[in-house]
Amino acid sequence: MEFISLLNTSLDLNSKPLRLLEETPEMKHQVESCSLKLGVCSTVGVKQERCALIEEINRVNAENKKLSELLTVMCENYNELQRRLKEYQTIKNSESDLISRKRKLPAESTGINNFNHETNVIINGSCESSSSDEDSCKKPTEGEDNKGKIWRTCVRTEASDASLIVKDGYQWRKYGQKVTRDNPSPRAYYKCSYAPSCPVKKKVQRSIEDQTVLVATYEGKHNHPQPSKLEANSTPNRSSTLGNIQCSTSLSSSGPTVTLDLTVPKITSQDQATIMSKPMGKSVAPELRRQSLVEHMASTLTRDPNFKAAVAAAISGKFLQLNNTHTQKL
DNA sequence: CGTATTTGACCCGCGC
DNA sequence: GCGCGGGTCAAATACG
Numbered sequence: 048m049e050f051i052s053l054l055n056t057s058l059d060l061n062s063k064p065l066r067l068l069e070e071t072p073e074m075k076h077q078v079e080s081c082s083l084k085l086g087v088c089s090t091v092g093v094k095q096e097r098c099a100l101i102e103e104i105n106r107v108n109a110e111n112k113k114l115s116e117l118l119t120v121m122c123e124n125y126n127e128l129q130r131r132l133k134e135y136q137t138i139k140n141s142e143s144d145l146i147s148r149k150r151k152l153p154a155e156s157t158g159i160n161n162f163n164h165e166t167n168v169i170i171n172g173s174c175e176s177s178s179s180d181e182d183s184c185k186k187p188t189e190g191e192d193n194k195g196k197i198w199r200t201c202v203r204t205e206a207s208d209a210s211l212i213v214k215d216g217y218q219w220r221k222y223g224q225k226v227t228r229d230n231p232s233p234r235a236y237y238k239c240s241y242a243p244s245c246p247v248k249k250k251v252q253r254s255i256e257d258q259t260v261l262v263a264t265y266e267g268k269h270n271h272p273q274p275s276k277l278e279a280n281s282t283p284n285r286s287s288t289l290g291n292i293q294c295s296t297s298l299s300s301s302g303p304t305v306t307l308d309l310t311v312p313k314i315t316s317q318d319q320a321t322i323m324s325k326p327m328g329k330s331v332a333p334e335l336r337r338q339s340l341v342e343h344m345a346s347t348l349t350r351d352p353n354f355k356a357a358v359a360a361a362i363s364g365k366f367l368q369l370n371n372t373h374t375q376k377l
Numbered sequence: 378c379g380t381a382t383t384t385g386a387c388c389c390g391c392g393c
Numbered sequence: 394g395c396g397c398g399g400g401t402c403a404a405a406t407a408c409g
Contacts, residue, residue, distance in 0.1 A: 220380095220381070221382055221383080222400095222401070222403095223383090223400070223402080224382090224383070224384075225398090225400075225401095227399070228399090234399090234400095236400070236401075240381090248400095250400095
């Protein structure tokens with residue numbers, strides 16, 4: 048529960064109603080005087096109303112408890128993911144050390160793990176580069192002669208997914224498939240089909256160590272912009288991007304819904320720079336880093352007018368709903 | 378019917 | 394020169 052320790056996650060949705068009846072004598076007095084003023088109301092009616100209110104409070108209390116539990120589970124999941132990411136990064140760092148050492152040695156025929164070039168890794172859409180060039184995420188460094196540039200990406204797929212398709216935003220045409228000697232899974236050969244003159248080729252093969260990992264090896268440099276980016280720029284979407292978080296809003300019969308897609312946190316280089324530029328390096332406590340991340344996320348969310356509107360709509364919708372049920376009871 | 382994928386044949390470089 | 398293995402070609406096939 049380290050995440051919870053950072054923030055007071057208690058929603059305290061019904062602290063006011065509780066105090067209204069139990070804690071503040073002033074308010075209690077007001078309620079009593081109100082009942083006295085009414086006069087005509089029988090004591091039975093007041094009791095009924097009080098019972099209804101207590102029932103309502105209990106209901107909201109239970110809801111608050113449920114939400115708190117939900118939040119606790121979310122925090123636990125978040126911490127677990129953080130822990131796994133840390134583990135993965137440690138493994139990856141030691142691996143890249145090994146690769147850099149291997150580069151000095153003659154290549155061994157160990158399948159896909161003996162490429163003499165950059166290695167980039169994509170985990171559920173987020174890209175992490177283990178190459179020496181930190182800015183090059185799947186793309187060769189600008190200004191270099193990229194004609195013969197080779198780089199590699201790893202993409203984790205569903206275990207049930209048998210296709211050799213790596214979605215990278217470009218259009219590819221498959222022109223061959225071969226089973227290689229050192230890996231029983233077939234290797235697929237693709238050419239960039241977006242521009243006829245584009246010389247880029249890619250090879251896709253499952254990792255010999257982990258069959259759920261697809262290893263894509265790219266060769267050459269695209270002489271055209273990324274098609275998916277062009278589409279994204281030309282077609283306005285209702286869902287908005289909150290910094291690096293995909294966010295969509297919707298209105299349903301049950302009330303307004305705000306959906307935050309936290310499954311694919313695409314951290315852009317700009318976001319990384321923003322986070323990393325904060326005065327904290329590796330020596331700073333992870334709690335502080337997390338806090339900074341939370342602050343960054345919060346500021347990104349509050350800057351987004353769509354998010355504000357959706358939250359406002361959700362809250363007002365909830366109030367209206369509560370109001371309606373209350374008036375129905377009365 | 379046009380386009381994409383599949384798959385066997387072929388080409389080419391490399392080591393022996 | 395021969396065999397092996399990776400890469401590419403192109404006809405056949407599938408698909409929308």
